[in-house]
Amino acid sequence: MEVQPLTHCYSSGVLYHRLPEVTAQIECALGLSTDDLLERTRISDADSPLFVKEESLVYLIRHFRRGGHDGVVGDLSAILIGRIATSVKSRLRVLGRDNLEDGFQDVIAGVFERILDLERDRGDFFQVRFWVGVQRLTITTFNKYKKQHDEDLEHEVAAASLPLDDDDGPLDRSGNPWEALPGPQLLPEQYLLVTDAVASISVRYRDAYILHNIMRFQVESLDPNEPTVSTMLGKTSRTIRNWLVRAEEQLENWQNDL
Amino acid sequence: MKQDDYQQSLEDVLDDYMASTEHPSREGLIEWIRRYPHYAKELAEFTTSWLVLETADVSTEDADIDEEALIARGMEVVHGLLNKNPPTDQEAEEKPITNLVEEAGAQGLTRVGFATALGLGSQVLSKLNRGMIRATSIPAELINRIAEVIHRRPSTVAAFLLRGPRLATGAEYRATRRPTVADQQDFFEAVRDDTTIGDGDKAFWLDIEANTERK
Numbered sequence: 001m002e003v004q005p006l007t008h009c010y011s012s013g014v015l016y017h018r019l020p021e022v023t024a025q026i027e028c029a030l031g032l033s034t035d036d037l038l039e040r041t042r043i044s045d046a047d048s049p050l051f052v053k054e055e056s057l058v059y060l061i062r063h064f065r066r067g068g069h070d071g072v073v074g075d076l077s078a079i080l081i082g083r084i085a086t087s088v089k090s091r092l093r094v095l096g097r098d099n100l101e102d103g104f105q106d107v108i109a110g111v112f113e114r115i116l117d118l119e120r121d122r123g124d125f126f127q128v129r130f131w132v133g134v135q136r137l138t139i140t141t142f143n144k145y146k147k148q149h150d151e152d153l154e155h156e157v158a159a160a161s162l163p164l165d166d167d168d169g170p171l172d173r174s175g176n177p178w179e180a181l182p183g184p185q186l187l188p189e190q191y192l193l194v195t196d197a198v199a200s201i202s203v204r205y206r207d208a209y210i211l212h213n214i215m216r217f218q219v220e221s222l223d224p225n226e227p228t229v230s231t232m233l234g235k236t237s238r239t240i241r242n243w244l245v246r247a248e249e250q251l252e253n254w255q256n257d258l
Numbered sequence: 259m260k261q262d263d264y265q266q267s268l269e270d271v272l273d274d275y276m277a278s279t280e281h282p283s284r285e286g287l288i289e290w291i292r293r294y295p296h297y298a299k300e301l302a303e304f305t306t307s308w309l310v311l312e313t314a315d316v317s318t319e320d321a322d323i324d325e326e327a328l329i330a331r332g333m334e335v336v337h338g339l340l341n342k343n344p345p346t347d348q349e350a351e352e353k354p355i356t357n358l359v360e361e362a363g364a365q366g367l368t369r370v371g372f373a374t375a376l377g378l379g380s381q382v383l384s385k386l387n388r389g390m391i392r393a394t395s396i397p398a399e400l401i402n403r404i405a406e407v408i409h410r411r412p413s414t415v416a417a418f419l420l421r422g423p424r425l426a427t428g429a430e431y432r433a434t435r436r437p438t439v440a441d442q443q444d445f446f447e448a449v450r451d452d453t454t455i456g457d458g459d460k461a462f463w464l465d466i467e468a469n470t471e472r473k
Contacts, residue, residue: 008270009270010270010274011267011270011271011274011294012274065340070340071394071398073336073340074333074336074337074340074393074394075394077333077336078329078333078336078394081329081332081333081336082329084332085325085328085329085332086325089323089325089328091311093323094310094311097323100323101323101327101328101331104328104331104332105331105332105334105335108331108332108335108336109335109339112335112336112339113339116336116339116340122269125270125273129273129277132273132276132277133273135276136269136272136273136276138311139276139304139307139308139311140272140304140307142307142310142311143303143304143307146307198310206306206310207302207303207306210306210309210310211302211306214309215283215284215287215305215309216284217284227287227288227291227298231298232291232298232299232301232302233299233302233303234298234299
């Protein structure tokens, strides 16, 4: 049975291609009986020559879905979810228990909406780089929950009539206010460990903090071609500076709570 | 660009961005913003989240987060997608089932009456209710029968059956440990073992098994 080609393209316009190993696995799997196929897919040792890669599982799920064999689809899906669970769970831990469970469900929904959508080729990337696709969905899910948490927090702040930030805030100190405040030592531009402290900063301030203090982007620049925190986040430099001050305050509070 | 196209295009860019590098970096972010300046904000926000997640402390074991329960929730999602039908205006979102026998009781059926309506013995019914039957072995015919009798959607019934083993209430079960997936029994094996099922009903279900094996 011929393996159907992928039809989706990279953002550059180049067509997706499966690894030859994946294509070979799919061809082999399609020649097996259903029972034998399911037995092989249950092999969890990735070093085994019989191990069925996740990219292959995605194709097989779509194949059996087309054939109306939803029982097999369910079995294969359970195997795939079992492989995803540990990785996604460990990454979304930072959301806390309740949001982790909902976040996990959202990631699974994102993966399988694409895989089971036979009308479109949205799921093609999972047949090329499955784990990259899962990781990407995990990150966007994390972002969504963090933003929602911060929006909820902002509503509380607004309800308490506390001053917000942004352009009208009184927090801007001329020059480089964040340098005058206590904070973590800036490390050389390299791969850095972002501690729980930074992860605890509200998303809207955290992005500015990481981009400026860790990834070393300038708040603003006279060079119109240089990406800056201000241009990337679509905010005025005054707002960004206020956010950086807020971020430092939250860091200081986190330190005081230790 | 339509919203759907915009979202699809952004997802493609983010997928490609992640695939292009093992770790987030300043140089990588600059390059991808150069390629897609209209996604600068999304790329920047995505990168900071990527950095946070990548460096979060994952060394602590999550003993209190049941991975089997997470997987079961994931399977509920999958079954929901497989059974997806556009809801009518009259249909409300169904609450999950917590106990099949209680659902039948709400329809005026006793435990025995429920088993009879399904063509099962009370022993198999009890195992189904406690999640002691391997969900993947349950024939669609039974799921549809249960749904019809208790007036619930097949997908909701399937989601309940996928939840895995649960301890029985009362004195029906005594164990020193929580039952696991490994303790679950094949449906047709449970039918064979059931001493309370009628011969005609037993033959019906075992006939389904035979037809399934022939395919």
